[in-house]
Amino acid sequence: MADFEKKQPVLDRRHFVGGALAASALAALAGCTKGGTTTGGSAATGGAQGGTLRYYINNPVCIEPYNLQEDQGTQVGFQLFDSLTQYNFETGELEPLACESWEANDDATEFTFHLKEAKFHDGTDVLASNWKYGWERIVNPATNPESPSVIGYHLAMIAGYDELAAGEAEEMSGLTCPDDHTLVVTLSYAYADFPYVASHPALAPIPDAAKDMSQVDFGLAPIGNGPFKMDGEWVDGQYINIVRFDDYYGEPAILDGVNFMIQKDVETAYKEFQAGNLDVSDVPVASLAAAAEEYGESEDGYTITPGHQFLNGSEPSTYYLTCNVVEGPFADVNLRHAVSMAINRQAICDTLFHGSRTPADNIVPPGIAGYEEGAWEYSKYDVDAATEILDEYYPADADGNRGLELEITSNQDGGHKEVMDSIISDLAAVGITCTANTPDWATVLDLYQKLDYQFGRLGWVADYPIMDNFLYPLFYTGNGDNRAGYSNPTVDEELMAARQTVDDDERIAALQEVNKQIAEDMPVIPLMFYTHTMVGGSNVATMYLDPQKKADLSKAQLVSAE
Numbered sequence: 001m002a003d004f005e006k007k008q009p010v011l012d013r014r015h016f017v018g019g020a021l022a023a024s025a026l027a028a029l030a031g032c033t034k035g036g037t038t039t040g041g042s043a044a045t046g047g048a049q050g051g052t053l054r055y056y057i058n059n060p061v062c063i064e065p066y067n068l069q070e071d072q073g074t075q076v077g078f079q080l081f082d083s084l085t086q087y088n089f090e091t092g093e094l095e096p097l098a099c100e101s102w103e104a105n106d107d108a109t110e111f112t113f114h115l116k117e118a119k120f121h122d123g124t125d126v127l128a129s130n131w132k133y134g135w136e137r138i139v140n141p142a143t144n145p146e147s148p149s150v151i152g153y154h155l156a157m158i159a160g161y162d163e164l165a166a167g168e169a170e171e172m173s174g175l176t177c178p179d180d181h182t183l184v185v186t187l188s189y190a191y192a193d194f195p196y197v198a199s200h201p202a203l204a205p206i207p208d209a210a211k212d213m214s215q216v217d218f219g220l221a222p223i224g225n226g227p228f229k230m231d232g233e234w235v236d237g238q239y240i241n242i243v244r245f246d247d248y249y250g251e252p253a254i255l256d257g258v259n260f261m262i263q264k265d266v267e268t269a270y271k272e273f274q275a276g277n278l279d280v281s282d283v284p285v286a287s288l289a290a291a292a293e294e295y296g297e298s299e300d301g302y303t304i305t306p307g308h309q310f311l312n313g314s315e316p317s318t319y320y321l322t323c324n325v326v327e328g329p330f331a332d333v334n335l336r337h338a339v340s341m342a343i344n345r346q347a348i349c350d351t352l353f354h355g356s357r358t359p360a361d362n363i364v365p366p367g368i369a370g371y372e373e374g375a376w377e378y379s380k381y382d383v384d385a386a387t388e389i390l391d392e393y394y395p396a397d398a399d400g401n402r403g404l405e406l407e408i409t410s411n412q413d414g415g416h417k418e419v420m421d422s423i424i425s426d427l428a429a430v431g432i433t434c435t436a437n438t439p440d441w442a443t444v445l446d447l448y449q450k451l452d453y454q455f456g457r458l459g460w461v462a463d464y465p466i467m468d469n470f471l472y473p474l475f476y477t478g479n480g481d482n483r484a485g486y487s488n489p490t491v492d493e494e495l496m497a498a499r500q501t502v503d504d505d506e507r508i509a510a511l512q513e514v515n516k517q518i519a520e521d522m523p524v525i526p527l528m529f530y531t532h533t534m535v536g537g538s539n540v541a542t543m544y545l546d547p548q549k550k551a552d553l554s555k556a557q558l559v560s561a562e
C-alpha cells in the first residue's frame with residue numbers, strides 16, 4: 001500500500017499552525033474558532049443550513065467539566081461548554097472566548113477577566129459566581145466523594161487551592177467576583193501562563209441548578225454555556241445527542257445537532273462509516289493508506305471538504321507507555337531503560353502507520369518551545385544496550401528464561417492492538433515474556449488511577465502549547481494525570497521554581513533541565529508523536545478538527561440537511 005503525506009503544522013509556544021501550511025489553508029482556518037464568524041472556506045458557503053451530523057466516539061468517562069480527562073468526553077464537553085480563552089489557529093494567538101478581555105498585574109500573580117453577557121442552556125444568566133463555582137467544584141472533594149476529579153491540579157496555583165482540596169475550606173480564597181461580570185484570580189505564586197490554563201475545556205462555568213443535583217445526575221445531562229445543548233440524557237454505551245443552542249452569545253451553530261454514536265471500537269465504527277451510518281469516524285491502523293486513497297487527503301490535514309475527506313494532521317501530543325514505578329517489576333529503573341531501548345519505534349511508525357507518525361525521543365513533542373531532539377536518551381532503539389542491561393540485572397538461565405513475565409495494558413476500544421503486538425514481539429526478542437491486558441477505556445483509567453497495573457498505553461495531548469503542560473501534569477507528585485505514581489522531590493522543587501519564572505526564555509531553560517532528570521528516571525516510555533487520522537463522509541461540506549483533536553462542530557456544515 002502506498003504511504004501518504006503527514007501534514008505537519010508548526011507548534012511553538014504561541015502557534016499551533018504556522019509556516020508549514022499554505023496561506024490559503026490558514027485563511028480557511030480563520031473561521032474555526034468558537035464564538036466567532038465563519039470567514040474562510042468555499043465549501044462552508046455552499047453547504048446546507050441545519051441537519052444532524054453523525055459523529056463516532058468511544059464511550060466517554062465524563063462529558064461535563066468535573067472530570068474531562070480524555071479525548072472522547074472532551075469532544076462532547078467542548079461543544080457544551082465554553083472556557084474563558086481559546087486559541088485562534090490562524091494567528092496562533094490566545095484570544096478571549098467567554099470573556100471580553102483580561103489583564104494581569106506586573107508580577108503575574110493576579111489576573112482579571114471581564115466576562116461576556118451569556119446564558120446557560122436553562123436560560124439563566126452566566127455570572128462571575130458561576131465561574132467561581134465551576135472551578136471550585138472541580139477541586140472540592142465534597143462534589144463527589146465516591147469519585148473525586150483527577151484534573152483539579154490544573155488550578156493548583158490559585159490561592160486557597162490546597163485548603164479546598166484538603167476539605168479544610170469551602171471555597172478558594174483566590175477567586176473573587178467584584179461584580180457579576182468580573183472574575184479576579186489571585187495566584188499563590190507567579191505564573192505568567194495562567195491565561196493558557198484558562199482555555200482548558202474543563203474550566204467552564206456551572207449553573208446554580210447543578211447545586212441541587214449530584215455530580216452523577218448533572219453528568220448525564222449537563223447544562224452548559226456552549227453553542228450546543230443536550231437533547232435528552234447520555235445513554236451509556238449507545239449515544240449522546242446535542243442540538244443547537246439558539247441563545248448562544250456567539251455565532252449560532254449551523255447544524256441542527258450532532259448525534260455522537262458510541263461504538264465499541266474503531267474497527268466497528270469504520271464499518272458503520274463505510275455502510276453510510278456515520279458521517280465522521282476514526283480510521284483503523286490497517287485501513288489508513290486505503291482510506292487516504294479512497295476518500296482523498298485533506299488539503300491542510302485538519303479540514304474535511306468534498307473530495308478531501310481523509311484527515312492526517314500532526315498533534316502536539318505523545319503516545320507513550322506509563323510504568324507503575326511504585327511496585328512491581330517497573331519499580332526498577334533498569335528494566336524501564338531496557339524495555340524502552342528494546343522497542344523498535346521506527347518500525348511501528350513505518351509499518352503500522354505508513355510513516356504518518358514519528359518515533360518519540362522526548363515526552364515533549366517537536367514544535368513545543370523547549371523540545372530538544374534526543375533529550376530522552378533511553379528512547380533510542382538499541383537492542384544491544386537493552387540486552388546488556390538485562391543480562392546484568394536479569395540474567396537468563398540455561399533455558400533462556402530471564403524470570404520476567406510482564407503484562408502490558410491498553411484499551412480494547414482504541415485501535416491499539418497492532419502496536420501492543422509489535423511491542424510484545426520486540427520484548428520477546430530480548431528474552432522478555434509479555435502478555436496483553438485489554439479492558440475497556442474506563443477500566444483502563446481506573447486501573448491506572450489505582451496503580452493496579454505494570455505498564456500500559458497512554459497518550460497526552462497538550463491542553464495548552466507550553467512545555468509545562470507536559471511536565472507538571474504527568475510528573476509532579478500526586479497529580480491526577482501522574483499515572484506512574486512517580487515522585488522525585490528534586491523534580492518537584494525544580495519544576496515549581498521553573499513555573500514561577502516570569503521570563504519565557506529562562507522558564508523554558510529551567511524546564512529543559514527538569515526534563516533531563518525525568519528522562520533519566522524514565523517513569524514513562526515515549527513511543528510516538530501523534531497524528532490524527534479521521535475521515536468524513538460525502539455529505540460533509542466542511543468540518544475542522546484542530547491539532548488538539550477537538551472539532552468545532554458549531555462551524556461544521558453538511559452538503560444536504562435532509
